[in-house]
Amino acid sequence: MIGLLIALLASAILLWLYDKSTLLVLGFKPTKRRGRDFTFGFIMSAALCAICLYLIASVSKTTLKVNPGYTSITFFNSSYYMLKSVLTEELLFRGALLYIAIKKLGIKNACILSSVAFGIYHWFSYGIWGNVVQMIYIFVLTGIGGLLFAYAFALTKSLYLPTGLHLGWNLVSVVIFSQGPLGDQWLTSSGGGPLSGGWTAIFFIYQITLLPLTTYLYLQRQKVQPTTEHSIK
Numbered sequence: 001m002i003g004l005l006i007a008l009l010a011s012a013i014l015l016w017l018y019d020k021s022t023l024l025v026l027g028f029k030p031t032k033r034r035g036r037d038f039t040f041g042f043i044m045s046a047a048l049c050a051i052c053l054y055l056i057a058s059v060s061k062t063t064l065k066v067n068p069g070y071t072s073i074t075f076f077n078s079s080y081y082m083l084k085s086v087l088t089e090e091l092l093f094r095g096a097l098l099y100i101a102i103k104k105l106g107i108k109n110a111c112i113l114s115s116v117a118f119g120i121y122h123w124f125s126y127g128i129w130g131n132v133v134q135m136i137y138i139f140v141l142t143g144i145g146g147l148l149f150a151y152a153f154a155l156t157k158s159l160y161l162p163t164g165l166h167l168g169w170n171l172v173s174v175v176i177f178s179q180g181p182l183g184d185q186w187l188t189s190s191g192g193g194p195l196s197g198g199w200t201a202i203f204f205i206y207q208i209t210l211l212p213l214t215t216y217l218y219l220q221r222q223k224v225q226p227t228t229e230h231s232i233k
Helices: 002-019 032-059 072-094 096-105 107-125 132-156 160-176 197-224
Strands: 063-066 187-190
Touching (some): 002 072, 002 096, 032 063, 032 132, 032 197, 072 096, 072 107, 072 132, 072 160, 096 107, 132 197
Antiparallel strands (some): 063 187
16 A cells, blocks of 8 residues: 555656646546446456466366355455555556656657566566566566557546556456465466467467457547547546
8 A cells, every 4th residue: 555655646746747737637537438448448358367367277277276265355355455556557657657758759659668667567576587588478468468558548548447457457367366476366276287389379369469459449439439528637
């Protein structure tokens, strides 16, 4: 929580120093449009992540079982942890810094810069510094995710869509499938073996294409049905 509060305070200071604006320029004010953006992002991302991880388990012959010791309190605490983590990262990479970068560099350059920073950040958060193969893999995977989140912010002028996209994937991955720093969560895995190079490539392509594609189609549809709620107030 302290990290999130610091990110909020730093964002507010940066925005005020840059052009005397407030956190409202990041699209904090809830509207129906932004609610739809968050809901779409969360549900689509969560569904695609669940399908991906289930297929990986099936192909690798990994057994998934419900953790018998898992409780609703554990689920709440883990979900709360993930929410704080996602919000902090969104404020750092898609908040005031991206807003200012867009003003200075334009959407394309600002989003690319944000995605590069997001990819490099995950070298350290995943603890893979020095493993060149893993560094390249994670940089491309998380960098494309960062590019998606950055464009989602730039095009909607709000943090709701990128937060939904980010939270849906992370929550399913970490809290449902136990793929993260929190250890065993709702589903535990046993057995199985490594994927072949072909399957690894297939699931890699799945992760870097389907969510960006569905988000692109969603945003295109929103352009066909414009609304005044799209403007930041």
